[in-house]
Amino acid sequence: MNKITLGLTLGLTLACLTLSGCSAPDNGEDSAEGNVDLIVYGDTVVTMDSAMNIFENGAVAIDEGVILAVGSAADIDAAYRANDTLSGDGRVVMPGLVNGHSHAAMTLLRGVADDLALMTWLQNYIFPAEVRFVDPEFVRIGTELACWEMIRGGTTTFVDMYYYPDTIAEVVESCGMRAMISATVIGQRSPDAEGADDSLIKGSGFIERWKDRHPRIRPIFGPHANYTLDAEQLRATRDTALALGVPISIHLSESPFELQYSKDNYGKTSIEMLDELGFFDVPVIAAHVVWPTETEIPILAERKVGVIHNPTSNMKIASGISPVTAMLDAGVRMGLGTDGAASNNDLDMWEEMRLAAFLQKVDRMDPEVLPATTVLRMATSGGAEAIGLGDITGSLEPGKRADLIQVLFEDVHHVPTYDVVSHLVYVSDEQDVDAVIVDGQILMRDQTLLTIDTERVRSEANALARSIGIELEERNR
């Protein structure tokens, strides 16, 4: 389909959402008009658009990676013929999940050190293990393992922060996911840099190499936190991000330690400190935000900071309970994330949804807060907005990139189904995801991964983990 007919079709199908029924496009140009790459059917199609449109016996028409139309299967069938189709029997179609904060390659450190406080865990276990073991090969295998797990669980977009970002980008390019990849900036020796200045220089190189290289990949900066970088280094990172025109992701207001560190060193809490630095002049994706003060929450809303809630990691490391409801009420853009597999210990966004809801309810002692629809929005359209990709992904709407999943509703835990959205948040899990499409490409079909050689990744990951385990054991002896 050429650009002109695509535009005409888009105009027609936008109307399809509001008028009853679509008819086949007829612009007299092309007898093959109406052919599209793919139609994805669903017993129910949950669009997550602003009106929360839901279609029973629905379908999504996709061509050249773009959603052309969403509507009833009858209307879509009348308007389009597809080269390929995914059956909707027993399946719900919805946007792919957006994991707003991860350290993908840390899948290889899954379970290496559990049941520890954040700073003990970081300084005594994770940072030393990373300096010793993390190299491009570790990052390649760990990121492939993570992408396998994320695709398997219905995640289509993720925001990553780790070392050797070129390697992460190469894996993302080949496995077909969409990602924002942060070059980590940290004020200490790390696997890929000698310190803050070196990591900033290397990060800039990565961003220049990848800035306009691939439409699914956005390179960004990832200054680690305000307790691993000083004010000058944070300002330098902001300046470089501004100059290169890219966003930043950072850990922010995560733990009582950070709160105290910030007060001791800067006389103010983290968010106020960064705001005074002018840090939020750049689009910022802030992970965790467990301890914002009452005066800091309006700053997050005004400066359009995208806040990523990581309930599992916050619970496991006992960082605290983020005031998600208060931030949403204040108009803060909020998404969900898993954090790395070393503090979770999986990359299951369904679990994040469920725990986000339950944690707010018990914290506020109010079962009405953070209802299912709000949580599902945080994992899809809201999360996409929080990371600055709301115009291209996160909901099923004509013109957006085709990032969507099919969820099987045939297992016993879905029986009976009164309310699909309720089940998606409170029942479904990653084993229910049946098909995953990113940018119009099918990455998983009938629960089979198509872009990752899973057996190769399994054996490479196990072999690498064996050598790490042997060395850790010897060291601890």
Ligand SMILES: [Zn+2]
């Ligand atoms: Zn993190």
